[in-house]
Amino acid sequence: MKKLIHPYQCLAKAMTVLPLAAGAADVTVELEIPAMQTAEYHRPYIAIWIEDARRQPLAQLALWLEQEKWHRDLRSWWRRGGRKLALPIDGVSGATRKPGSYTIQRAAALPPGDYTLNVEAVREVGGREHLRIPFHWSGQRLQDSAQGESELGQITFTLEPGELP
Amino acid sequence: MKLSRTTPALLVLLLISPLTSAHKRWFMPTDFVLSEAETVTVDFTASNNIFFVDKGMPLAGVSVHSPAGTALPLLQPQEGARRSSFDIEVSEAGTHRVSFGGEPMYFVSYQMPGENEPRHDRGNLAGLKAAIPPEATEIAFAEAHSLIETFVTLGSETAPAAPADSAGLRLVLRDTHPNALYTDEPARFAFTLDGEPLPGLAVSVQPEGSRYRDTQELREYVTDAAGAVEISWPVVGRYLLEAGLEQELGEGEIRKRYYSYFLTLEVLAP
Numbered sequence: 437m438k439k440l441i442h443p444y445q446c447l448a449k450a451m452t453v454l455p456l457a458a459g460a461a462d463v464t465v466e467l468e469i470p471a472m473q474t475a476e477y478h479r480p481y482i483a484i485w486i487e488d489a490r491r492q493p494l495a496q497l498a499l500w501l502e503q504e505k506w507h508r509d510l511r512s513w514w515r516r517g518g519r520k521l522a523l524p525i526d527g528v529s530g531a532t533r534k535p536g537s538y539t540i541q542r543a544a545a546l547p548p549g550d551y552t553l554n555v556e557a558v559r560e561v562g563g564r565e566h567l568r569i570p571f572h573w574s575g576q577r578l579q580d581s582a583q584g585e586s587e588l589g590q591i592t593f594t595l596e597p598g599e600l601p
Numbered sequence: 602m603k604l605s606r607t608t609p610a611l612l613v614l615l616l617i618s619p620l621t622s623a624h625k626r627w628f629m630p631t632d633f634v635l636s637e638a639e640t641v642t643v644d645f646t647a648s649n650n651i652f653f654v655d656k657g658m659p660l661a662g663v664s665v666h667s668p669a670g671t672a673l674p675l676l677q678p679q680e681g682a683r684r685s686s687f688d689i690e691v692s693e694a695g696t697h698r699v700s701f702g703g704e705p706m707y708f709v710s711y712q713m714p715g716e717n718e719p720r721h722d723r724g725n726l727a728g729l730k731a732a733i734p735p736e737a738t739e740i741a742f743a744e745a746h747s748l749i750e751t752f753v754t755l756g757s758e759t760a761p762a763a764p765a766d767s768a769g770l771r772l773v774l775r776d777t778h779p780n781a782l783y784t785d786e787p788a789r790f791a792f793t794l795d796g797e798p799l800p801g802l803a804v805s806v807q808p809e810g811s812r813y814r815d816t817q818e819l820r821e822y823v824t825d826a827a828g829a830v831e832i833s834w835p836v837v838g839r840y841l842l843e844a845g846l847e848q849e850l851g852e853g854e855i856r857k858r859y860y861s862y863f864l865t866l867e868v869l870a871p
Binding site: 560561562563564565586 | 625649815816817
């Protein structure tokens with residue numbers, strides 16, 4: 437049986453779809469990996485991702501990893517979807533980085549709503565740090581930052597309206 | 602090179618473990634203190650995850666000595682992928698010494714013509730020398746000595762049997778007994794190098810459970826003029842004590858010598 441759709445339903449559908457069409461964002465994350473004064477130094481494993489209000493991962497922005505054996509040490513990332521990912525991910529996965537400043541730019545499909553940017557770092561015979569920046573995306577440019585205390589330095593996060601990836 | 606307290610300038614002491622890529626290595630006995638004769642199973646592994654086993658260590662070179670100094674057999678020995686283990690029959694009252702020492706490990710680095718990075722290898726000295734290509738230059742060897750220990754006591758703690766010699770980096774069992782550690786009492790441990798007190802030695806202790814926290818919780822100390830450190834224990838549980846030093850030997854065949862010492866301990870509630 438063919439289902440009849442009331443014209444108002446059509447309108448309502450169109451209204452929910454309209455903002456979705458604008459739901460793309462250019463994401464820029466600037467992060468600092470601090471230099472450590474320690475004799476035994478290993479580069480940190482780092483995961484950067486965006487999760488939705490239910491803490492489901494929506495976009496993986498950067499995964500700087502080495503041995504798979506230690507991926508689980510990025511505890512939050514591992515719990516929130518990391519363990520289910522097929523790796524490597526083109527353009528996202530990469531080798532671990534030495535201390536310094538880095539800029540990551542990605543296009544992400546991001547309908548308006550509430551999200552959190554996650555940056556998690558863990559270092560062998562070092563520590564672990566997880567920074568979270570909650571944000572509301574309405575299609576307008578926004579910028580926020582967070583300051584790490586041990587394994588991460590300054591994190592700056594910028595969202596701008598963009599093209600769907 | 603002969604070292605003594607009067608030649609401290611010849612010593613270059615690093616603050617933390619000198620072998621920057623080496624894993625922590627440790628014994629883990631099922632019991633540190635017993636009130637009745639019992640079989641004790643000891644795990645032996647190389648792992649930076651305190652105290653989860655990771656890479657099995659070879660059992661050749663492991664010795665167990667009873668309080669009277671009798672060498673005890675390693676029963677049910679097993680060399681596994683993630684850990685090696687053995688049983689010991691602890692039936693003599695007093696403190697047993699479990700240790701792994703043996704021959705030093707050698708490291709070599711050399712430059713090959715046309716290559717950007719020097720090559721590295723490790724093994725025994727003769728084998729390394731034989732494997733160096735004739736066109737190699739800038740050949741430098743390093744020598745690494747390791748001592749890994751733990752102690753198990755039946756009944757009252759005693760001075761464990763003395764080791765065969767005092768060569769290398771050693772813990773002196775003189776002040777606090779390693780099987781009588783409590784959170785309300787600091788412990789004093791002294792170290793010697795080739796039998797001489799060793800001031801300026803970097804010593805660290807780390808409580809178990811690093812997998813479940815965000816920090817290593819390493820507590821770092823440097824030995825005083827008498828070669829001793831006083832360590833306080835923030836929480837009960839098992840600890841890994843680690844000490845290490847690096848000597849620059851100048852322009853000879855062996856440029857550097859490393860010593861590392863690992864001791865597994867248990868700290869009890871008051």
